[in-house]
Amino acid sequence: GLPDELVVEILGKLEENEDKLSAALTCRRFLTAIHKKLPLATAVCGQFSGNHSECRASLKSRSVTSVLTFCQCESHGRKQMMHLLLPRLSKDVSSLSLESELIGERLSDSAAHAMLDGCSSAPLSSISFEHVDFTAVRPWTLALIASFHRLQEVHLLSCILPRDCCCGHSRRLCTHCVVSR
Amino acid sequence: RIYPLMRVTLTTSDGASVTVSRQLTKHSGFIEKAITDMAVDDNAVPLSAVAVDVDDATLKLVIEWLTEHRDDALPYPEKTDEERRADDIPAWDQAFVQKWDTKEDQQQTLYAVITAADKLDIKGLLDMTCKTLANKINGKTVEEMREILQLECDFTEEELAEIRKENAWCEN
Numbered sequence: 374g375l376p377d378e379l380v381v382e383i384l385g386k387l388e389e390n391e392d393k394l395s396a397a398l399t400c401r402r403f404l405t406a407i408h409k410k411l412p413l414a415t416a417v418c419g420q421f422s423g424n425h426s427e428c429r430a431s432l433k434s435r436s437v438t439s440v441l442t443f444c445q446c447e448s449h450g451r452k453q454m455m456h457l458l459l460p461r462l463s464k465d466v467s468s469l470s471l472e473s474e475l476i477g478e479r480l481s482d483s484a485a486h487a488m489l490d491g492c493s494s495a496p497l498s499s500i501s502f503e504h505v506d507f508t509a510v511r512p513w514t515l516a517l518i519a520s521f522h523r524l525q526e527v528h529l530l531s532c533i534l535p536r537d538c539c540c541g542h543s544r545r546l547c548t549h550c551v552v553s554r
Numbered sequence: 555r556i557y558p559l560m561r562v563t564l565t566t567s568d569g570a571s572v573t574v575s576r577q578l579t580k581h582s583g584f585i586e587k588a589i590t591d592m593a594v595d596d597n598a599v600p601l602s603a604v605a606v607d608v609d610d611a612t613l614k615l616v617i618e619w620l621t622e623h624r625d626d627a628l629p630y631p632e633k634t635d636e637e638r639r640a641d642d643i644p645a646w647d648q649a650f651v652q653k654w655d656t657k658e659d660q661q662q663t664l665y666a667v668i669t670a671a672d673k674l675d676i677k678g679l680l681d682m683t684c685k686t687l688a689n690k691i692n693g694k695t696v697e698e699m700r701e702i703l704q705l706e707c708d709f710t711e712e713e714l715a716e717i718r719k720e721n722a723w724c725e726n
Binding site: 386392403 | 672
């Protein structure tokens with residue numbers, strides 16, 4: 374293998390953020406070498422799709438905003454992305470959204486925890502969930518939402534909440550149920 | 555001014571010795587410093603051979619590259635991240651690296667030349683070889699990158715479990 378400073382040199386030649394993101398997810402050494410070269414995300418967007426060929430895991434950066442999109446694919450290192458990369462890139466994130474196209478597949482408690490905990494240092498003002506089945510997510514995991522002090526709006530669109538959720542809803546919510554603080 | 559005919563002997567890590575022109579070695583920060591340290595002035599003949607921590611086979615490739623690039627401008631132009639485009643490798647350099655593709659240990663050869671360019675402080679060669687390696691992984695998936703660079707995924711389940719444990723208090 375090559376010494377660390379040469380790994381930094383080589384990965385520094387990658388131009389596209391998507392390539393840098395993929396390189397960061399290959400192994401621990403590469404993650405350490407390149408995570409500082411990844412732009413901090415201003416928005417985090419989860420898109421869980423059953424069709425892996427249409428998977429859109431990416432980190433797109435424009436002049437002001439950069440959007441980190443993650444997925445549930447193993448090929449995109451879902452766990453690494455959520456547990457290791459998200460906390461490092463989410464310091465400027467103001468909006469978090471999760472959209473699921475999966476039918477019958479629930480959002481796992483650990484994924485929900487990793488996603489909310491990964492943004493714990495972010496100045497989140499907006500959270501949006503669409504078509505997400507929360508029945509496997511524990512209420513205390515969802516309660517992490519309360520730790521975002523700058524939060525102004527939470528959108529729940531066609532989501533299924535846990536049975537023992539504080540509001541008591543267990544069935545699919547109306548199409549536009551918007552909770553505002 | 556360095557006289558083109560002035561020569562310097564290099565000894566390799568596997569005991570070989572190679573004599574090359576100062577016109578080539580001037581591109582190597584390491585060799586030039588060694589010569590300056592040994593001799594009274596820049597144009598003096600070095601008192602003894604310069605030992606380099608590079609094997610003979612790799613040094614031959616380095617010398618081949620230096621011979622082609624002997625007239626390159628010095629110092630090597632520093633570039634910002636925006637200016638460093640990975641696709642601007644000169645045609646000769648591309649052909650030079652492609653020759654190794656037929657070798658079984660092609661990747662090892664590239665690694666050896668990158669390491670040698672770093673040790674000998676040859677900025678142009680280091681830049682080119684690093685770009686070449688970066689180009690190999692451009693546009694590839696995480697798995698493909700691991701395969702090309704022969705990397706092991708070392709993010710362990712234990713580590714991920716450790717993170718989950720932080721939330722375990724509320725499960726009991």
